[in-house]
Amino acid sequence: MSTLLEIRHLKKSFGGLTAVNDVSFDVAEGSIMGLIGPNGAGKTTVFNLITGNHQADRGTITFRERALLGVPTHRIVSLGVARTFQNIRLFQQLSAVENVLAGRHCRTRAGLFAAALRPRRQRQEEREALARAVSELTFVRLRDCALELARNLSYGNQRRLEIARALATEPSLLILDEPASGMNEQETSELVELIRRIQQRGITVLLIEHDMSLVMRACQNIVVLEYGEKIAEGPPASIRNDPKVIEAYLGTEEV
Amino acid sequence: MSRNLAVAYGVATVLLAAAPLVLDAYWVDVLNSVGLYAVLALSLNLILGDAGLFNMGHAAFYAVGAYTAAILSTRLHVPILWALPVSGAAAALFAALVARPVIHLRGDYLLIVTIGMGEIVRIALVNDVLGLTGGANGIFGIARPSAFGFRIRRPQEFFYLIWAFVAATVFLFHRIAQSRFGRALNYLREDAVAAEGSGVNTARYKLIAFSLGAAWAGMAGGIYAAKMTIISPESFSFWESVLLFLIVILGGSGSIPGVIVGAFLVVGLPELFRGFASARMLVFGLAMMVMMVFRTQGLLPLRQVRFKHSDLVKAETAP
Structure with missing residues (x-):
């Protein structure tokens, strides 16, 4: 190896x-x-x-x-190189799926002008990012909690969510x-x-x-x-x- | 955007469009102030509410925009509507320059630095910096704007200019909120270390948030200059920054409809109670205290989850 x-x-x-x-x-x-x-x-x-x-x-x-x-x-x-933190650091006020989407940030491109004009490429990218985030949630068995706020998840699930966010960065x-x-x-x-x-x-x-x-x-x-x-x-x-x-x-x- | 919100915006648009037909010039002018403050507060909301950066010097960006438009109009006779983009660009450039060395500061530290920045700008204007700002008297004789050969001068005419700008801002900022860019700002607000550790270039997004918010405040400044035809440093005091901060926090930090409601309350309500003369600020202050004790999240807090169940299912099943 x-x-x-x-x-x-x-x-x-x-x-x-x-x-x-x-x-x-x-x-x-x-x-x-x-x-x-x-x-x-x-x-x-x-x-x-x-x-x-x-x-x-x-x-x-x-x-x-x-x-x-x-x-x-x-x-x-x-x-x-992706990581999780010893004392959980999630985006507490955001939903689980939005937390995982953070991991997609570095693999996507759309900037301010794409946000304003929403060209086809940006919409496609958003769809793919969301699909990937949902599939990472499924992978860590948190699919059912996708729309829960991170702070409302149990401790063990918060740890899993952090892993999903890290995995989303590929x-x-x-x-x-x-x-x-x-x-x-x-x-x-x-x-x-x-x-x-x-x-x-x-x-x-x-x-x-x-x-x-x-x-x-x-x-x-x-x-x-x-x-x-x-x-x-x-x-x-x-x-x-x-x-x-x-x-x-x-x-x-x-x- | 949810259906309820879309309906609310529709109703508000109809009511506002009809307002100048039934209200007298005084109340139309009050609504003009509300509109300008709404744009200013929305631009601050991008920095304070979305990105969580404590900025209590927002009036400085407003001032840079207003003075840029005024100088372009009086010295170079640039039509004021053409000067607006330059106002925005000047404010954005100024924000990027001053924010760069201090952007790593957190919370209360950044707050104090931005207060200092606001004061420096105001004092610089009073002292007639570069011989361009007219000192304490300010600049007068700013040309009225004209659009398609039509000169805008009465409050009723300004009303439509200002509120069209508000509408464009609301539309654009909603789009930004529902995008990769808007989410990055939220990650920053929630936990900057985790955001950086998830691959977000936090320093860059902080700077862009500051510059974009400043650009919008700068354009609002340009419109203000055109509306008043005279501007002076006292219009851009520390109190203006505090007022904008209040609108955002009171209305609902991070919430676009909340900030608009906040602008109506903070700017419009004292006008309603003008009959009480000096007591109105007392009532206003009390209302603020009660709010912060019983409703810390603001009047119309941020609707927290951006996606619907059907969005996820659609994403899952897409090829």
Whole structure:
């Protein structure tokens, strides 16, 4: 498998705090990769660096042989990297389908004059965007909620809606920041199934998650961070037995 | 647009078209003010209501447009209706220039910066900037507009010019609201970080929202200059910006019919109560406070969902 995303010697400090220190890893195309670690390990900061929400102090991020550092976030999205947020960030006062349409923005063209004059091309584009948004809602099993306001959806459905919005941008890499947080066991199982279906569409998934059962079930490869540094990397089986990981993340073994 | 709204617009059009035939010149002039404020408030609504950018210096754009038209008319004898697009362009350019360095500011910070901008423009006009604005006296002798060889001078004639402009604005802004562009502004208002993270170039849309709103305020300024034939800095005070802000919030932020109703109330209602002399502003202020306590979303709040069930089904089944 070829490498989709390559991270090398990434470093980011906030004032005196080094949030990410010399982190390197690869994300293989078509895989599901997990990024785990205790709270404050720097996972979300790594995500924010990839998506351009923060600027790295040092290091490189290469997506499909293109350097991402310094590229504005909306450009990174149109290059094919989409994300969801740890604390859900939906457009609360808008309907679910309008939320998903936001994802179509970077794949459509119509501007102000098209809005005013409504030429045939603009109407066609609107129809296609709407059709795609509805099909993404169907994909995440939210078709029945299409006209509900985002804020009226249940917590688990809001998380799914965020995924649908990200999928609507036609990403090659989907970044999920704690997708299962606040979900019950049933919803988490459905989420694992959803993530697998996303992978089947040929989309690479990189996720942060605290729910170990989800990570172990869904991910092919796992990177473990602690205090901003990578302490382990490998398939779930080896991570589960790695003494450093057990000590740092799962707690010290009882003697 | 929903059927109810279309009917409401139809009824309003008929009533307004007949208004100059039954009302005296004074009340027609009040309606002219309402129309101008409606256009101004709709243009502010694009910035404040749709994109969620707090702008309390909108009178500055109005002023730039009015002065551009006045200068073109008095110095170069450009017919005023021809000067309107230039007024709009000048205001848009001015907005783009001043907004660029401050557009990343959020909420209250942007509000304070725009108040400062409004004051700077007013003071610049008072100080006869470039020797073109006539200082505190302003500019007089602005030519009346003429259309198809017909000279517009009486309030009844201005009425149709102004309200035709209102109608065109309403039509256009409804189209914008129901488009990729309008949605992008809403994403910006709801959550700028999520909008950027969904692929919307937020900095660009903020700037366009500002410029487009300013362009419309500038054209309203041009019409105002033609109607008054004399303009001075006091017509573009901070109070004007506050009034426009009020119209948008009171009427229903982001809602086009709401903003129009807001313009009728804020501009028209004090005229109705002129008999109460000084007490009318007291009543007005109280009404505003009551509104904000009991109906924070405005009189006619935004109809929140843009699509109907049938739209989705149609999109699903289309080839």
